[in-house]
Amino acid sequence: MDPIRKLTEIFSEFPGIGPRQARRFVYFLLTRQTGYLKNLTFLLNELKGSTTICQSCFRFFPKDKTPTTLCPICRDDGRDKTELTIVSKDIDLENIEKAHVYTGLYFVIGGSVPILEKSPATKIRQKELMETITKRAKNDGLKEIILAMNLNPEGENTREYLESILRPEIKKHSLKLSTLGRGLSTGTELEYSDTETIKNAWKNRA
Amino acid sequence: MDPIRKLTEIFSEFPGIGPRQARRFVYFLLTRQTGYLKNLTFLLNELKGSTTICQSCFRFFPKDKTPTTLCPICRDDGRDKTELTIVSKDIDLENIEKAHVYTGLYFVIGGSVPILEKSPATKIRQKELMETITKRAKNDGLKEIILAMNLNPEGENTREYLESILRPEIKKHSLKLSTLGRGLSTGTELEYSDTETIKNAWKNRA
Amino acid sequence: MDPIRKLTEIFSEFPGIGPRQARRFVYFLLTRQTGYLKNLTFLLNELKGSTTICQSCFRFFPKDKTPTTLCPICRDDGRDKTELTIVSKDIDLENIEKAHVYTGLYFVIGGSVPILEKSPATKIRQKELMETITKRAKNDGLKEIILAMNLNPEGENTREYLESILRPEIKKHSLKLSTLGRGLSTGTELEYSDTETIKNAWKNRA
Amino acid sequence: MDPIRKLTEIFSEFPGIGPRQARRFVYFLLTRQTGYLKNLTFLLNELKGSTTICQSCFRFFPKDKTPTTLCPICRDDGRDKTELTIVSKDIDLENIEKAHVYTGLYFVIGGSVPILEKSPATKIRQKELMETITKRAKNDGLKEIILAMNLNPEGENTREYLESILRPEIKKHSLKLSTLGRGLSTGTELEYSDTETIKNAWKNRA
Numbered sequence A, B, C, D: 001m002d003p004i005r006k007l008t009e010i011f012s013e014f015p016g017i018g019p020r021q022a023r024r025f026v027y028f029l030l031t032r033q034t035g036y037l038k039n040l041t042f043l044l045n046e047l048k049g050s051t052t053i054c055q056s057c058f059r060f061f062p063k064d065k066t067p068t069t070l071c072p073i074c075r076d077d078g079r080d081k082t083e084l085t086i087v088s089k090d091i092d093l094e095n096i097e098k099a100h101v102y103t104g105l106y107f108v109i110g111g112s113v114p115i116l117e118k119s120p121a122t123k124i125r126q127k128e129l130m131e132t133i134t135k136r137a138k139n140d141g142l143k144e145i146i147l148a149m150n151l152n153p154e155g156e157n158t159r160e161y162l163e164s165i166l167r168p169e170i171k172k173h174s175l176k177l178s179t180l181g182r183g184l185s186t187g188t189e190l191e192y193s194d195t196e197t198i199k200n201a202w203k204n205r206a
Helices: A003-012 A019-030 A034-050 A090-098 A126-139 A153-172 A195-203 B003-012 B019-030 B034-050 B090-098 B126-139 B153-172 B195-203 C003-012 C019-030 C034-050 C090-098 C126-139 C153-172 C195-203 D003-012 D019-030 D034-050 D090-098 D126-139 D153-172 D195-203
Strands: A051-053 A060-062 A080-087 A104-108 A144-147 A176-179 B051-053 B060-062 B080-087 B104-108 B144-147 B176-179 C051-053 C060-062 C080-087 C104-108 C144-147 C176-179 D051-053 D060-062 D080-087 D104-108 D144-147 D176-179
Touching: A003 A019, A003 C034, A003 C060, A019 A034, A019 C034, A019 C090, A034 A051, A034 C003, A034 C019, A034 C034, A060 C003, A080 A090, A080 A126, A090 A104, A090 B195, A090 C019, A104 A126, A126 A153, A144 A153, A153 A176, A195 B090, B003 B019, B003 D034, B003 D060, B019 B034, B019 D034, B019 D090, B034 B051, B034 D003, B034 D019, B034 D034, B060 D003, B080 B090, B080 B126, B090 B104, B090 D019, B104 B126, B126 B153, B144 B153, B153 B176, C003 C019, C019 C034, C034 C051, C080 C090, C080 C126, C090 C104, C090 D195, C104 C126, C126 C153, C144 C153, C153 C176, C195 D090, D003 D019, D019 D034, D034 D051, D080 D090, D080 D126, D090 D104, D104 D126, D126 D153, D144 D153, D153 D176
Parallel strands: A080 A104, A080 A144, A144 A176, B080 B104, B080 B144, B144 B176, C080 C104, C080 C144, C144 C176, D080 D104, D080 D144, D144 D176
Antiparallel strands: A051 A060, B051 B060, C051 C060, D051 D060
């Protein structure tokens, strides 16, 4: 068994990491104190056991002493239960929270729908999403669903798929369906903008 | 006289061109046919003589056989005279035209106001802008002024300066003052978005 | 305890990894099967125990069933004991081995000497290097020492420091001291070469 | 006639310039003083007339008051006539001169031979090169020919082609044929070096 080679292979599977950087990770670890490695393996061992998935928004969160199935956001009474934002990934949710602009609840679909995907329902938490919306519409006075997808082809495709599967619920419960605003983003220069961005900037001028 | 060195110096002043690429330009020209160079110098000689500045929007445009002081946009009766978009540069105007989203008129201020600039009025066509607005408000039923600046620090500074100098006119003539919409632009991913972009995307959701 | 946050912090210390990518690693791990994580922690736990440092060249290598203090290269009778190449890091050694151009032995100094460093001896395995050279000169007929450092400022500084501390041994044992050849490297274009590279390319023309 | 559009087209043919930057050039020129444009067209008009090709090395150089067919290097008695360096482009020659490492003469072949090129003789000044070598071997005691090509696929292909056509002359006049030295170039790190560069660095160690 060559643990250097094997660990290199595993690290190569990490997002954005090639074999060369994976190998640098292994040598980096070899030159750390034993305590560092012990701490790392301890935390990795604990990771799944000390983390759980929120039964409401389906994001990961650290387990509490008091067992709970809801993440801090979902059990926060101060959050507005009439709004539900759908995001692809946990990190999107966290980045939105950092902006301190939204006080409603979330739902993490856990992926996105690639273009020409044959079975989109398998790519996201579709069943759980539909159940959540039905339940929230009945019990929490849900009024608005916000689709917060990336503005790239896969994000657009996911948004369109979500719109199609949500349409009956939207109608049935008279919900508002909105998507994130479009236009100039930080750093945009008009000279280098694409037609689509200028169109959106124009339509949404204020 | 060393024309290779002198031309290299001149090309080095072109926007975005360093001394190395400037020198490549000169050797490129040396290896062209004489006709190519003659054509280039002919066009450069003609450039100023065959181009003129629109007396209404202040952009450059090719002179016509029939002498005119207005560019094709400004003399187009189909354009909506109640809207005026203020841009920094000719290229911004051209890029907006490509999007086919706006049918009003333009005003090119010919620059932008750097942050901490002591005499901003000298950086842009301020006097001409003020006169244009007064005249358009009186004669053309001007209703809306659109500030189409870059969403970077200098663009924002320019926009704020324009807002401050336009305020009295806006009030006096009850004009609407708008700026381009903000939010996600083509390619934006939520994971990598800054707080400002997310805030704008949220406020402008639709 | 928030293992997501803690693991993010630890991954942020990995070479070339910022807090954002560190967090992506954690979410990546959270969505893996339990077996993947178990395998990773098992290998990390084994890493130090199943790896050892070669007592001759000081690189890391996987432990064998038969206990050994020498890495496969150092115990290979086919390698030429009269040549010793000094490298900074294990990865440099591995990259040289991939080129199949060198059949001698190595010594990994485990670091490099930053410019203006006050105590260079603490940055590298200096004592072990000096002992190795004395021993090899006496017992193995050492003839040539090759300094294989990066051709950047820190690599050059390290090379100069090594030359200064090796000088007495070089003299005493009449060794040859060489450094890697310099000149054009793969992809070099003359138009964009710095003066130093052209000088070296010229001196070493063949 | 739209000179803005026509000039944009011409600038788009400049090396490394796309239509967008070409257009920025035109607007840059439109906003210059008339004197700037006059100076530019004057120099462009003079360029061919005030520049000539050296009848010995075939590089461009500014004409002198006293008419001469030789560039300053070729008519400099201090240069070593026994060495001839063959380069692809004028800029390569200039960059080599900047390194102050070579005191012989040059020959600019004016191009390079693309891989799989069917008629390589048409891509370079082959006839003039062969004549120059014959003449220099007879009259100037030529001893060494140095091939100074880029270390990329097209440069390597050109070098191989030159070696093949020069072989008879090399033999006939007992010349030395050399190519630029190879190995680490400024900035090279061993961890990221390709096998070819390491092989060369090793062979040429000193």
